[in-house]
Amino acid sequence: MFYEPSNGHGLPHDPFKAIVSPRPIGWISTMNGRGEVNLAPYSFFNAICNNPLLVLFSSDGEKDSVSFARERPEFVANLVGRELAEKMNRSSVNAPRGVSEFGYSGLTPAPSRLVAPPRVAEAPAALECRVTEILEPKGLDGGHAGVFVVVGEVVGVHIDEAFLTPEGLFDAVKAGNVSRLGYMDYSTIDATFAMRRPRWED
Numbered sequence: 001m002f003y004e005p006s007n008g009h010g011l012p013h014d015p016f017k018a019i020v021s022p023r024p025i026g027w028i029s030t031m032n033g034r035g036e037v038n039l040a041p042y043s044f045f046n047a048i049c050n051n052p053l054l055v056l057f058s059s060d061g062e063k064d065s066v067s068f069a070r071e072r073p074e075f076v077a078n079l080v081g082r083e084l085a086e087k088m089n090r091s092s093v094n095a096p097r098g099v100s101e102f103g104y105s106g107l108t109p110a111p112s113r114l115v116a117p118p119r120v121a122e123a124p125a126a127l128e129c130r131v132t133e134i135l136e137p138k139g140l141d142g143g144h145a146g147v148f149v150v151v152g153e154v155v156g157v158h159i160d161e162a163f164l165t166p167e168g169l170f171d172a173v174k175a176g177n178v179s180r181l182g183y184m185d186y187s188t189i190d191a192t193f194a195m196r197r198p199r200w201e202d
């Protein structure tokens with residue numbers, strides 16, 4: 001089949017997010033100017049380069065994570081391990097502004113080293129970030145798409161050493177990195193395979 005999204009897909013549910021999957025989940029903690037803490041999952045999240053280390057998350061409308069990151073331009077992107085999936089989902093509740101999703105979800109805020117927002121103590125890894133820009137992408141019609149993309153540079157990295165192999169590799173299978181698919185679906189990492197990039201000289 002082929003469809004033009006502007007004309008509809010004709011399927012029972014929009015397949016777009018199932019096609020662009022899996023998407024890692026950035027479990028974003030932020031703090032506003034009054035010191036109130038916010039935590040919410042974002043699957044429009046990814047790393048975009050590693051020198052410098054830049055990550056981004058995209059909010060459909062200006063949600064609290066964006067307005068908090070505007071007020072205090074820092075965030076922590078916490079990794080969702082398999083054991084944390086249900087608590088991550090719980091933290092996506094539309095809690096009133098100022099109510100911390102840490103307490104609501106039964107999670108422990110741990111102090112960050114270099115930024116004010118706390119990290120999720122239970123997370124297998126966490127990236128402390130400082131905001132570099134907040135973008136307002138446009139659609140083809142030139143109008144604001146209604147999403148806000150928060151870009152941040154990673155200034156500190158926490159790793160729970162329980163997830164480091166004896167060789168010092170981060171064990172994504174053991175951590176069970178949870179990612180978002182389409183519909184109500186999620187995935188975790190059960191197996192990996194390795195490939196070496198070809199070099200023309202070989």
Ligand SMILES: Cc1cc2nc3c(=O)[nH]c(=O)nc-3n(C[C@H](O)[C@H](O)[C@H](O)COP(=O)(O)O)c2cc1C
Nearest residue numbers: 040041042043044058059060063064065092093094
């Ligand atoms: C797994 C998962 C991924 C999500 N990804 C996004 C996303 O990429 N963008 C978005 O705007 N909302 C996303 N949401 C919904 C937000 O988490 C939800 O609206 C939340 O209440 C926003 O919180 P905030 O206003 O405190 O930032 C996601 C929810 C879940 C459960």
